[in-house]
Amino acid sequence: MLFNSYEFLFLFFPLVLAGHFLLGPQRALAAARFLGAASLFFYGWWSLSALPLLLASIGFNYLASLWVTPLAGRSERVRLWRLRGALAVNLGLLAVFKYADFFIGNVNAAAGIAWPLPHLLLPIGISFYTFTQIAFLVDAWAGKVRERSFSHYLLFVTYFPHLIAGPVLHHAQMMPQFADPASYRLDRAKLVLGLATFTVGLAKKLLLADPMGQYADVVFAAAGQGVDLTTLTAWLGALAYAFQIYFDFSGYSDMAIGLSLCLGIRLPINFDSPYQATSLIDFWRRWHISLSTFLRDYLYVPLGGNRHGTARRYLNLVLTMLLGGLWHGASWTFVLWGALHGAGLVLNHLWRARFGTRPGSRMGRWAGAGLTFAWVTLAWVVFRAESMEVAGALYRGMAGLNGWSSHPFRGFDLPYPVAEFYQHFLGCAGVAFCLPNSGTLARWLPPRVSSRRQVVLSALATGGLFMAGVAHLGTHSAFLYFQF
Structure with missing residues (x-):
């Protein structure tokens, strides 16, 4: 169900x-x-x-x-x-x-x-x-x-x-x-906030994650069939999966929090706009927060944490991420995904040890966010790929070894026209990079607002978003994290 x-x-x-x-x-x-x-x-x-x-x-x-x-x-x-x-x-x-x-x-x-x-x-x-x-x-x-x-x-x-x-x-x-x-x-405030949070999660799943997933499936399937992916096609396929897994799991987490709030129970926040992170360290404080906390408290700290010197600290960090990758699935692709994040975190800590942790200029923060998202996206390729061979095919295309084409997906059997793909893509990017976390809904919804106009607008927005989601129920798919 x-x-x-x-x-x-x-x-x-x-x-x-x-x-x-x-x-x-x-x-x-x-x-x-x-x-x-x-x-x-x-x-x-x-x-x-x-x-x-x-x-x-x-x-x-x-x-x-x-x-x-x-x-x-x-x-x-x-x-x-x-x-x-x-x-x-x-x-x-x-x-x-x-x-x-x-x-x-x-x-x-x-x-x-x-x-x-x-x-x-x-x-x-x-x-x-x-x-x-x-x-x-x-x-x-x-x-x-x-x-x-x-x-x-x-x-x-x-x-x-x-x-x-x-x-x-x-x-x-x-x-x-x-x-x-x-x-x-019954707590009416929790009920209203819960319904709104659930609706946002439902929209993330059905209106953003699922369309991106259909494009990602096409590209990864083509790589598995031996198709030489051009640079743009490979990158768009990787980015499509990056948005799919973000909105799929973030949507599930929002729905879980919303359902629980309706019942009067508060679940912990599991996402805090992780694609807006300016470093990989920051990313893991925002992505799947409950798992990150578990791995820190029950694996990294028992291994010794940072109590036995710098080298041992980095080793413990890499081991934690390797086991975190293996937790996601029994495959070398998940182990490699964990290794990529472990190596990235070590590099991030080395950078901070050399240059400090003070926030830089706006341009520096943008550069940090872009570099973090690029690293995360590259790692998602091996996370999504069914085998190392499929991941290698994607990476070859992303590296430009199969040539560049300004017409991506040419010859592919797409679920939607390419123009619709770009619309979905831009919508995902706008929400992931620009909008606040769903947890901020409490600031805008009744009974915390005093204006009747705000109450009406909030109700209409929630109802409209819910109906848009219901209209797509017939095309639903299972959540990605069900397989883990």
């Missing part, structure tokens, strides 16, 4: 919203349990066969969190071994379902053998709910977890706005809200 589908918009969510607020004012715990059950139904709609695995993971990790807490009455050494065992189970489960084919395939290639590949179906959302629970376990071991309700824990893990594609939630952000009776009472 996609957020951008008829059954979700006009059946599932209205019923969940009604049930949530009918139960909430009198029975907050019952409302939390109802929301947890609805979230399990939402997941089961996607994959009923994967639901037992999710439930087993929740049950195991909840019990493990009780075994590793200081309140368990065991020695620190015993608790530490329990934590290591629980983490091994979680990471082992992820490795089996997500990386078994990758590992066995590479062993086969290196050793010249032919072990059969298991070809296990990847349970949807496993990376997100596994990372969420790993963080909870580590914090429980450290004595940072105070909430012990199983109903709230189940809701924390399965909460449907985030379950399939994030953000990666932290218990300190969410569980106090689930335990607060005020979260289950």
